[in-house]
Amino acid sequence: MALEQSDVEKIAQLARLDVDANEAQEVTKRISSILELIDQMQDVNTKNVAPLAHPFDAIQRLRPDEVTETDQREYLQAIAPATQDGLYLVPKVIE
Amino acid sequence: MVWETVIGLEVHVQLATKSKLFSGSSITFGAAPNTQANIFDLAMPGTLPVMNEAALRMAVKFGLAIDAEIGRKSVFDRKNYFYPDLPKGYQVSQLDFPTVGKGELEIALEDGSTKVVGITRAHIEEDAGKSLHEDFQGLTGIDLNRAGTPLLEIVSEPELANAKEAVAYLKKLHSIIRYLGISDGNMAQGSMRCDANVSVRKKGDTELGTRTEIKNINSFRFVEKAILHEAERQIDIIEDGGRIVQETRLYDADKNETRSMRSKEVANDYRYFPEPDLLPIVIDEAYIEAVRAELPELPNAKRERFVSQYELSEYDAGVIASSRQMADFFEEVVAICKDAKLSSNWVSVDLQAVLNKQDLEIENSPISAERLGGLIARIKDKTISSKIAKTVFEAMLESEQSADEIIASQGLKQVTDSGAIEKLVDEVIANNPEQVEQYRSGKEKVFAFFIGQAMKASRGKANPEQLNTLLKQKLKA
Numbered sequence: 001m002a003l004e005q006s007d008v009e010k011i012a013q014l015a016r017l018d019v020d021a022n023e024a025q026e027v028t029k030r031i032s033s034i035l036e037l038i039d040q041m042q043d044v045n046t047k048n049v050a051p052l053a054h055p056f057d058a059i060q061r062l063r064p065d066e067v068t069e070t071d072q073r074e075y076l077q078a079i080a081p082a083t084q085d086g087l088y089l090v091p092k093v094i095e
Numbered sequence: 096m097v098w099e100t101v102i103g104l105e106v107h108v109q110l111a112t113k114s115k116l117f118s119g120s121s122i123t124f125g126a127a128p129n130t131q132a133n134i135f136d137l138a139m140p141g142t143l144p145v146m147n148e149a150a151l152r153m154a155v156k157f158g159l160a161i162d163a164e165i166g167r168k169s170v171f172d173r174k175n176y177f178y179p180d181l182p183k184g185y186q187v188s189q190l191d192f193p194t195v196g197k198g199e200l201e202i203a204l205e206d207g208s209t210k211v212v213g214i215t216r217a218h219i220e221e222d223a224g225k226s227l228h229e230d231f232q233g234l235t236g237i238d239l240n241r242a243g244t245p246l247l248e249i250v251s252e253p254e255l256a257n258a259k260e261a262v263a264y265l266k267k268l269h270s271i272i273r274y275l276g277i278s279d280g281n282m283a284q285g286s287m288r289c290d291a292n293v294s295v296r297k298k299g300d301t302e303l304g305t306r307t308e309i310k311n312i313n314s315f316r317f318v319e320k321a322i323l324h325e326a327e328r329q330i331d332i333i334e335d336g337g338r339i340v341q342e343t344r345l346y347d348a349d350k351n352e353t354r355s356m357r358s359k360e361v362a363n364d365y366r367y368f369p370e371p372d373l374l375p376i377v378i379d380e381a382y383i384e385a386v387r388a389e390l391p392e393l394p395n396a397k398r399e400r401f402v403s404q405y406e407l408s409e410y411d412a413g414v415i416a417s418s419r420q421m422a423d424f425f426e427e428v429v430a431i432c433k434d435a436k437l438s439s440n441w442v443s444v445d446l447q448a449v450l451n452k453q454d455l456e457i458e459n460s461p462i463s464a465e466r467l468g469g470l471i472a473r474i475k476d477k478t479i480s481s482k483i484a485k486t487v488f489e490a491m492l493e494s495e496q497s498a499d500e501i502i503a504s505q506g507l508k509q510v511t512d513s514g515a516i517e518k519l520v521d522e523v524i525a526n527n528p529e530q531v532e533q534y535r536s537g538k539e540k541v542f543a544f545f546i547g548q549a550m551k552a553s554r555g556k557a558n559p560e561q562l563n564t565l566l567k568q569k570l571k572a
Contacts, residue, residue, distance in 0.1 A: 014364060016177055053170040053192070053375045060374040065112045065149030068119030069133040076137060077129070086128035087236030090179040093226065 003032045096334065097298040100326040101306075102261050102291055103253035106268055107246045108278045109222070109286040110153045116221045116245035117144030117187065124284055132224070132239035138182035143372055150245035151376060153277035154194045154219050155386045157247060160271055160393055161214055163198025168377050169219075171370040179237050180224035188248075190367045193218035194376070195247075200271070201395060202263040203413060212264055213252035222246050247277070253292065253303060258322040262315055265289060266417070270394050274419045282313050289313075291322055294339070295329045304329070305339040309353055311346050321346040325353050397422055405435030414443045420457045424464045431468025434475045441471055445488060462491050470498035478502065479509050483555055511558045513565070516549075519557060520565050523548045534570055545570070 008028045012019040019027060073086060082089035115122055118135040135142040158165045170192040173185040195217035201209050224242035226235050249268065255261045269287060272278045280287045294306035309325055312318050324346075329339050344353040392400070394416045401412035401422075415425045421442065428438040446467065450457060470491065474484050479502060490501045502508055510516060523545055524531055534541045545566050550557055 011366075014175075014366065053168075053369050054371065054373075056374060058374050059377040060146055062148035062151065062376075063119075063145045065114055065147050066119060067114045067121040069114075069121070069131075071130040072133055073127075073129045076132075076134070082234065084231060084234075084236065086130070087227065087231070087238055088129065088179075089231055089234040090237055092228070092233055092235050093179055 003028055003035060098295050098326075098330050099298045100257055100322070101253045101294050101296065101303055102255040102257070102322060103306075104251045104255065104261060104264060105290040105292070105308075106249045106251075106265065107222075107288045107290075108249060108268075108272055108280070110150050110245040110247055111276065111278050112147055112149045112153070112245055114147060115243035116147050116150050116219070118243055120243065122241075122244050126240055128236075128238040129240060132242060136182070136239050136243045138184075144187065144370075146373065146376065147245060150219060151194065151378075152386055153245075153275070154217065154247050155378065155383060156275050156277055156390065157217060157249070157272065158195035158198060159383070159387050159390060160275055161195075161198035161200055163214065163217070164196035165378060165383055166192055166194045166196055167379075168192060168375050169194040170375050171219075171373045172367045173370050174220075174365045174367055176365060178223065178226075179235060180226045180239070180242065182224075182239065182242065186221060186223065187370055187373070188220035188367075189218035192375075194378075195249075200251075200264065200267055202260065202267045204263065205259060207410070210260065212254050212260075215250045215252050217247050217249040220246050220248055253294075253306075258319040258326075261291065261322055262319050265315060265318055267394070270417050270419075274391055274393055276391075282315070285313065289318055291318065291325075293322055293325045293329070295326055295333070304333075305341050307339065307341065307353075308343045309346050310343055310356065314348075317346060317348050320348075320351055321353060324351060328353065391419070394419075401435075405429065405439070407435060407439050411439045411443065415439055418457065424457050424460070427464035428468040428471065431465060432471035432475055434471055437471045437474060438468070441467060441488075445485075449492065462488075466491055466497055473498050473502060477509060477511065477558065479507055480555070480559055483507050483509065486555075507556065509558050510553055510556045511561060513561060516553075516557055516561050516565055517569075519549050519552050520545075520562070520569050523552065523566075524569055531570065542566070542570070 005024050005028045008019065008024050008031065012024070012027075077083045077086075077088070080088050112122065114120060115136065118133060120133045120136055121131045123131065135144070155165055157163075169189055171187050172190040174188045174190075175185045177184055193216045195214075197216065198214040200212050200214055202212055203209055222241050222244040224237055224239035226237055228235050230236075251264065255264055269280045272287070273280050278286055282288070289312045291309045291312060292306045293309060294304035296302065296304040307325060307329070309321050312321050325344065332339060340355075343356040345356045346353050397416040398409070398412045401407045401416055402409060405412075407415070416422050425438055425442045428442060429435050432438060446457075446460060446462065449455075449462075450460060453461070455461070470484060470487055473479050473487075474481055479487060486505075487498050487501050487507060490496070490505065491498065494501070496504075527545070527548065530541050530544055534545075546559075546562065549562055549566065550559075553562075
């Protein structure tokens with residue numbers, strides 16, 4: 001499966017990664033080579049293999065529904081760049 | 096051109112757990128901003144999710160209630176997007192292996208018939224925080240109390256044919272989640288939120304038209320209005336030769352219109368992949384059976400029981416059974432007064448009118464089941480007529496007194512002493528010779544006049560049946 005440089009640029013944009021045109025060319029090559037490896041793996045017959053959700057052969061342990069956390073707002077907001085009225089402030093976002 | 100509307104609903108239900116889906120933070124509504132957001136909810140490096148068992152149990156409970164396949168192995172995935180109220184940069188959701196698979200919900204239509212609506216799936220996911228865009232000098236304020244709250248997203252098949260069916264579906268869903276106790280379903284507080292996928296097509300077409308997704312519908316009434324409006328908008332566009340753009344639209348209740356929010360990002364732009372921080376959830380038969388054993392009697396079963404046990408009509412039984420709280424109240428009332436038909440009328444008509452007027456839920460009824468039962472018992476044993484009962488009911492709203500206390504203190508007891516009634520009748524006949532003449536000459540309509548006069552004289556307390564019989568006898572004489 002071949003990857004175009006425009007694909008890389010789009011993925012970088014979605015991931016909010018700053019990849020300039022030179023880097024994009026290099027990254028396209030490298031990701032393409034990974035995809036070649038995947039192409040090879042596609043040839044393996046996996047008809048009788050269930051999809052793997054996690055590399056560990058284990059199941060999720062669950063926790064009882066209890067409130068175990070206390071209010072740490074003061075402590076956590078001390079390291080935030082900007083806060084007001086208990087809110088974290090970020091650059092304006094409007095859709 | 097005849098058009099038909101096709102609607103599918105995506106309903107987010109906030110699960111009524113005490114703590115978050117993957118952390119031990121509280122989810123109490125209305126807490127001060129960020130006082131319920133701990134290091135995990137803020138996505139601090141090194142923190143890891145631990146799944147809340149109660150959220151899983153509630154999802155399974157819902158699945159069993161709609162006869163759905165329960166995913167024996169469910170898998171969480173990351174849905175990636177950037178927004179400041181989503182600190183991790185992804186929402187943990189379930190894509191390919193949801194906890195609840197295909198199920199169905201029976202809804203009641205206006206003509207009294209029922210329709211079975213398919214439910215595609217219901218998956219567990221976490222909620223995002225809240226962004227506040229006002230009052231911060233060009234900045235946005237973020238409250239992460241809601242981030243990580245467990246949600247169940249219930250997705251219907253595109254099988255709803257109009258706005259009314261969509262409302263009926265939503266109400267039934269609301270009823271079921273409240274019966275199960277898995278959510279308070281409070282739409283105003285956002286515990287139940289609805290997005291509607293709406294498309295239109297020429298009647299008879301089998302292919303679906305291009306759909307739009309309407310967000311931000313937060314009441315039953317708005318669901319109906321938003322869908323009606325959106326279907327009309329689409330039909331207008333197509334009839335004018337245009338075409339529908341697949342997009343997300345926001346419903347504005349004040350203006351009763353939908354407006355474009357953003358073109359729907361294509362599905363794989365979210366770059367879903369299995370959440371490596373969580374192992375698959377495996378549910379065995381024993382777990383499912385244990386949850387099944389916790390299921391309460393559900394609305395349909397309760398309705399059928401009310402029909403057979405109390406001989407209520409299907410309609411009355413359906414109204415009462417639509418809310419577990421109302422059904423419980425009703426059964427308490429019946430236990431006291433032993434008259435199901437009267438109880439059903441008083442609960443679903445008279446009391447409900449008061450609740451609507453005062454904007455109260457039946458749990459907070461100003462008249463308890465015990466007091467209402469006591470009132471109906473006095474109608475049943477003929478201490479008071481149903482007309483006087485309304486007076487007692489009004490008085491009960493104004494006080495904490497029982498029906499018996501009010502009847503005694505206001506002297507409302509029905510007069511059943513035939514001697515006293517006879518005296519009344521004699522007086523009325525003696526005082527109205529003209530009408531007596533009319534009646535006796537065949538003008539039987541005048542009879543109502545005599546009843547009215549006698550009732551007035553007794554201040555409404557004469558037993559109507561006895562009065563009727565005696566008047567007829569005396570007038571014939």
